[in-house]
Amino acid sequence: MAVGGAFPSKELIAELTAKMLLEVEAVQFNSEKPFIFTSGWASPVYIDCRRLISYPRLRQTIIDFGASIILRDAGFEQFDTVAGGETAGIPFAAWMADRMMLPMQYVRKQPKGFGRDAQIEGHLKEGERVLLVEDLTTDGRSKANFCKALREAGAIVEHVFVVFHYDIFSESKAVMDDMGVTLHALATWWDVLKVAQQGGHFELKTMTEVEKFLNDPAKWSLEHGGVGSAPS
Numbered sequence: 078m079a080v081g082g083a084f085p086s087k088e089l090i091a092e093l094t095a096k097m098l099l100e101v102e103a104v105q106f107n108s109e110k111p112f113i114f115t116s117g118w119a120s121p122v123y124i125d126c127r128r129l130i131s132y133p134r135l136r137q138t139i140i141d142f143g144a145s146i147i148l149r150d151a152g153f154e155q156f157d158t159v160a161g162g163e164t165a166g167i168p169f170a171a172w173m174a175d176r177m178m179l180p181m182q183y184v185r186k187q188p189k190g191f192g193r194d195a196q197i198e199g200h201l202k203e204g205e206r207v208l209l210v211e212d213l214t215t216d217g218r219s220k221a222n223f224c225k226a227l228r229e230a231g232a233i234v235e236h237v238f239v240v241f242h243y244d245i246f247s248e249s250k251a252v253m254d255d256m257g258v259t260l261h262a263l264a265t266w267w268d269v270l271k272v273a274q275q276g277g278h279f280e281l282k283t284m285t286e287v288e289k290f291l292n293d294p295a296k297w298s299l300e301h302g303g304v305g306s307a308p309s
Contacts, residue, residue, distance in 0.1 A: 084145045094142060094240070094264035095272040097135045103128040104269055106279050108286030111301045119303025120294070121286050122266065126212035126240045130168050139263065140172045143238055146261050147177070147208065151236050157205040160184050160197075160232075162223045166211035169240065173210050184209075184223045196226035203231035213241040214260065217252035224256050234258060241265070245291050266291050 098104050103125050105112070111119040129136050147156075158180040161170025167183045174181035182199030189195055201207075207227050214220060214237075224234045235258055242262035243249070253260050270291065274284055290297040299305040 084149050085142070087146070090142045090146065091264045091268040092272060094139065095268040096276075097129070097138065098124065098126070098241070098264070098269060099273060099276070099278055101128050101132055101135065104273070106273070106283050106287055108283045111303065113303060117304035118294075119298040119301040121283070121290050121297070121301075124213065124241055124269075126169075127165055129240070136172065139240060140169070140176050142263050143169075143173055143210075143240070143261075144176045146263065147173075147236070147238060150261060151208075151259070155206060155236070156208045158182060158201065158232075159208045159210055160199075160201075160223070160227060162186075162209065162211045162220070165213075166209075169212055170210035173208070173238065177208075179208075182207075184226050186222065188226075193230050197230050201227075201230055201232055205232050207232045207234050209234055209237045209258075211237065211239045213243070214239045214249070214262070215243045216246040216248045217256075217260070218248075220258070221252065221256055224258060236261060238262075245294050 105123045106121060108121040111121055112123045113119055129139060156177065156179060159170050159174035159177065161167040161181070161183040163183060163185050170183060171181055180200070182197055182201050185196045185198065194201065209220065209223055209227065211220065220237055227234045237258050238261045240263050242260065242265050244265035244267060270287060273279055295305040
């Protein structure tokens with residue numbers, strides 16, 4: 078987790094995370110045929126953090142980086158348990174819980190059964206401080222449902238960790254502020270773009286279109302057959 082006896086810098090973590098995502102082809106750029114998400118959003122970029130689960134050395138490094146950021150920025154004894162969001166967040170939450178030597182639960186997208194724990198799988202005690210873990214976040218809205226479910230079950234949720242944060246939607250910070258949580262992420266699209274440009278991973282035309290999208294995603298989406306509001 079530590080490099081030379083100290084935590085690695087956020088800049089180094091972001092760069093190496095971006096390199097890992099590109100190496101395992103978790104990042105796809107296609108300006109000619111945009112990706113159309115279920116929300117209706119058109120995008121020249123797509124990321125699948127779930128690919129990381131098939132690469133033991135990479136996923137261990139990702140979890141080490143995540144633990145470094147959490148311990149440095151949130152504190153060493155600030156959590157009683159770790160919860161993963163269904164479904165992509167579950168493996169990352171399990172590894173993070175193991176790394177931090179904490180119990181683990183997961184949160185369903187929809188309730189199953191009755192009672193305040195209807196969305197929670199695992200043993201969650203009243204008043205426990207939970208670190209919510211997911212693979213990624215776009216504008217943060219999908220995290221609100223998980224936070225709400227955990228809080229209704231009696232948990233305290235003030236921190237969310239993701240491997241990847243889009244960091245291109247202006248709503249993101251407001252959503253997190255409204256939820257009363259701090260977001261911790263390893264890398265953003267800006268980090269991936271920088272590493273991709275330096276490594277010559279994609280053609281210049283593709284890079285130009287991606288940069289246009291990142292600077293004004295709503296405009297780019299509308300111009301390419303998508304909706305013009307941030308996905309949830």
